Amino acid sequence: MNRLTVVGIGPGDRMSLTLAADEALQNCDLIAGYTVYVDIVRPWYPDKEFLATGMTKEAERCRLALEAAEAGRDVCLVCSGDSGIYGMAGLVYELRGESEEPEVRVIPGLTAALAGGALLGAPLTCDLAVISLSDRLTPWELIEKRLVKAAEADLTIALYNPASKGRPDHLRRACDILMRVLPKERLCAVARNIGRDGESVETMSLGELAGYPADMFCTVFIGNAAARLIGGKMITPRGYRDV
Amino acid sequence: MNRLTVVGIGPGDRMSLTLAADEALQNCDLIAGYTVYVDIVRPWYPDKEFLATGMTKEAERCRLALEAAEAGRDVCLVCSGDSGIYGMAGLVYELRGESEEPEVRVIPGLTAALAGGALLGAPLTCDLAVISLSDRLTPWELIEKRLVKAAEADLTIALYNPASKGRPDHLRRACDILMRVLPKERLCAVARNIGRDGESVETMSLGELAGYPADMFCTVFIGNAAARLIGGKMITPRGYRDV
Numbered sequence: 001m002n003r004l005t006v007v008g009i010g011p012g013d014r015m016s017l018t019l020a021a022d023e024a025l026q027n028c029d030l031i032a033g034y035t036v037y038v039d040i041v042r043p044w045y046p047d048k049e050f051l052a053t054g055m056t057k058e059a060e061r062c063r064l065a066l067e068a069a070e071a072g073r074d075v076c077l078v079c080s081g082d083s084g085i086y087g088m089a090g091l092v093y094e095l096r097g098e099s100e101e102p103e104v105r106v107i108p109g110l111t112a113a114l115a116g117g118a119l120l121g122a123p124l125t126c127d128l129a130v131i132s133l134s135d136r137l138t139p140w141e142l143i144e145k146r147l148v149k150a151a152e153a154d155l156t157i158a159l160y161n162p163a164s165k166g167r168p169d170h171l172r173r174a175c176d177i178l179m180r181v182l183p184k185e186r187l188c189a190v191a192r193n194i195g196r197d198g199e200s201v202e203t204m205s206l207g208e209l210a211g212y213p214a215d216m217f218c219t220v221f222i223g224n225a226a227a228r229l230i231g232g233k234m235i236t237p238r239g240y241r242d243v
Numbered sequence: 244m245n246r247l248t249v250v251g252i253g254p255g256d257r258m259s260l261t262l263a264a265d266e267a268l269q270n271c272d273l274i275a276g277y278t279v280y281v282d283i284v285r286p287w288y289p290d291k292e293f294l295a296t297g298m299t300k301e302a303e304r305c306r307l308a309l310e311a312a313e314a315g316r317d318v319c320l321v322c323s324g325d326s327g328i329y330g331m332a333g334l335v336y337e338l339r340g341e342s343e344e345p346e347v348r349v350i351p352g353l354t355a356a357l358a359g360g361a362l363l364g365a366p367l368t369c370d371l372a373v374i375s376l377s378d379r380l381t382p383w384e385l386i387e388k389r390l391v392k393a394a395e396a397d398l399t400i401a402l403y404n405p406a407s408k409g410r411p412d413h414l415r416r417a418c419d420i421l422m423r424v425l426p427k428e429r430l431c432a433v434a435r436n437i438g439r440d441g442e443s444v445e446t447m448s449l450g451e452l453a454g455y456p457a458d459m460f461c462t463v464f465i466g467n468a469a470a471r472l473i474g475g476k477m478i479t480p481r482g483y484r485d486v
Binding site for chain 1: 251253257258259260261262263265266301302325326327328329330332333334335336337339340341342343349350351352353354357358360361362364365366367368369370371372373374375380381385386388389392393395396397398473474476478479480481482483
């Protein structure tokens, strides 16, 4: 078939797949991806062949998937959330370069900001920024600059990768930077294990968020100036004049 | 059933629905929404009852949907793209207030940035901002400020509502503002009619974008400093060190 489809699988529950993603995964003959994501989809498509690679092996993973497609297979490369946002679609195109073989398709998926936002209520009704706190590929100084500018612009901010074992204090550092611009009372929230066992949400102030024990399974939301709790939900009113 | 489900239907093609959205729409007994979005889903669920309201009637639409749910019906309120991002979920919660009736659920959907990004290649692999150029609910001065800060932060920017009949020159004005910060050669793109008849994408420079005849069916992408064309696709390389 000589085709590689980069599939965003959403946060981790099968019902968050799009019909297009489900169809592609059902009809392909090899599902490739990072071990953790392959283990998520394996029970949904138990009869498929799987090719799992470990953490930080992004280029190797994409190369193997491209090679399998070039060898005539119909391959899906799965990404958690969206296939583009912090996903593998870009790297696949980079590695394929100017070649037209194999055919590459990208199927988008629900990124954590959307899935977490729906759990929390409606924090993302207005203009927003998505910023990762991982400094593996982005210098920390640039991340700091982005946080400050996004806060100055009164954007609602979704923070990805707020912490990991190797950088347990990134969320505290980010909050300290944000509090140079925003009041420590600003409404914030954490969505944890979205679409997976132990799914939960919590709302808190920016000051409280600075001390929150986040991990790599958390997505963090920083409200804009209008954000508030309504009926226990985090809402950003848009200001409809007929309300 | 006394339930209102706010459903993000994605860009407009049925395959972009999530399994959860499809299930909710199949099982409800009334589908409410803006006329244009109701007309999109009507052929997919021809046996349902529909309740369509006109443009700018957002609060009326949400009130009618809440009232139908309170009266015992299982109602889906459909939103184009995501149910949260510029969608109706926030307004529904605002209007319900502190009441616990009816039950409200939010099902997220593929917002145009994700769907358009996948068509273009992978422009959104890194930190990003989503900004609407509609000044119906947001003062233009604040939109200008957000554009400048997002550009200064080297965020990839997805622009929603780049133009409409009432504000045909907003995209030009936005580009003029962005060119105070960004070079006019910066890679940009337009995705038009995503998921609908006449779907197309075009890439161009920021200078060219300023003269582009955008309409309300366009989603615009402003690349960050790393964005480039690879094999005809708009890609933002993330800088994996093992490539």
